[in-house]
Amino acid sequence: QVQLQQWGAGLLRPSETLSLTCSVDDESFRAYCWSWIRQAPGKGLEWIGDINENAGTNYNPSLKSRVTISLHTSKNQFSLRLNSVTAADTAIYYCAREKLEMATKPDAFDIWGQGTLVTVSP
Amino acid sequence: DIQMTQSPSTLSASVGDRVTITCRASQFISTWLGWYQQKPGKAPKLLIYQASTLESGVPSRFSGSGSGTEFTLTISGLQPDDFATYYCQQYNSYPNTFGQGTKLEIK
Numbered sequence: 001q002v003q004l005q006q007w008g009a010g011l012l013r014p015s016e017t018l019s020l021t022c023s024v025d026d027e028s029f030r031a032y033c034w035s036w037i038r039q040a041p042g043k044g045l046e047w048i049g050d051i052n053e054n055a056g057t058n059y060n061p062s063l064k065s066r067v068t069i070s071l072h073t074s075k076n077q078f079s080l081r082l083n084s085v086t087a088a089d090t091a092i093y094y095c096a097r098e099k100l101e102m103a104t105k106p107d108a109f110d111i112w113g114q115g116t117l118v119t120v121s122p
Numbered sequence: 123d124i125q126m127t128q129s130p131s132t133l134s135a136s137v138g139d140r141v142t143i144t145c146r147a148s149q150f151i152s153t154w155l156g157w158y159q160q161k162p163g164k165a166p167k168l169l170i171y172q173a174s175t176l177e178s179g180v181p182s183r184f185s186g187s188g189s190g191t192e193f194t195l196t197i198s199g200l201q202p203d204d205f206a207t208y209y210c211q212q213y214n215s216y217p218n219t220f221g222q223g224t225k226l227e228i229k
Binding site for chain 1: 123154156158165166167168171172177209211213214215216217218219220221222223
């Protein structure tokens with residue numbers, strides 16, 4: 001079973017940059033699209049964006065101006081950067097795999113990381 | 123964006139009950155819909171994709187139906203492990219969007 005392991009800074013000040021990395025323990029990494037999803041405390045799920053095997057990206061328009069998702073193929077990793085954070089960005093951030101190989105459209109998420117709580121506080 | 127609306131927001135039921143959760147999309151999404159179960163402190167778990175296909179390893183008491191704009195998740199014979207929050211997700215078009223969640227509580 002493929003596993004995702006994620007990490008990154010958990011406490012940020014307003015205006016700083018959120019940076020998270022997700023590592024995939026399987027060589028099938030190159031065959032899938034990978035997403036970042038977040039969940040504010042006590043709230044629902046918000047998709048942030050994804051990246052495919054060719055490093056092509058799609059972002060949620062609500063966050064697009066501040067988000068960068070990157071692929072690090074040699075390390076089987078992908079990463080999230082979110083600029084100019086505010087308290088509204090406080091959430092648990094998840095990385096996730098999109099279910100179908102070589103997907104050319106959005107997909108369901110079949111494997112998830114453990115989540116990273118990021119708190120933005122002065 | 124396609125808005126996903128779940129009902130009810132909270133559902134109280136007993137072990138052994140059959141329950142149904144509804145998810146409505148603001149636009150036609152064919153059968154590009156998934157259902158997830160989330161327990162406190164855990165990542166969501168995919169239960170059903172393409173509206174009615176059971177993910178590998180998910181018990182058969184879970185079933186999904188619907189197409190177009192209206193979908194249902196049914197749990198037949200609730201087990202203690204099923205009390206959790208459930209989310210629907212459309213993946214017909216970007217951005218992926220989720221319903222607000224349905225919390226299934228023990229009566």
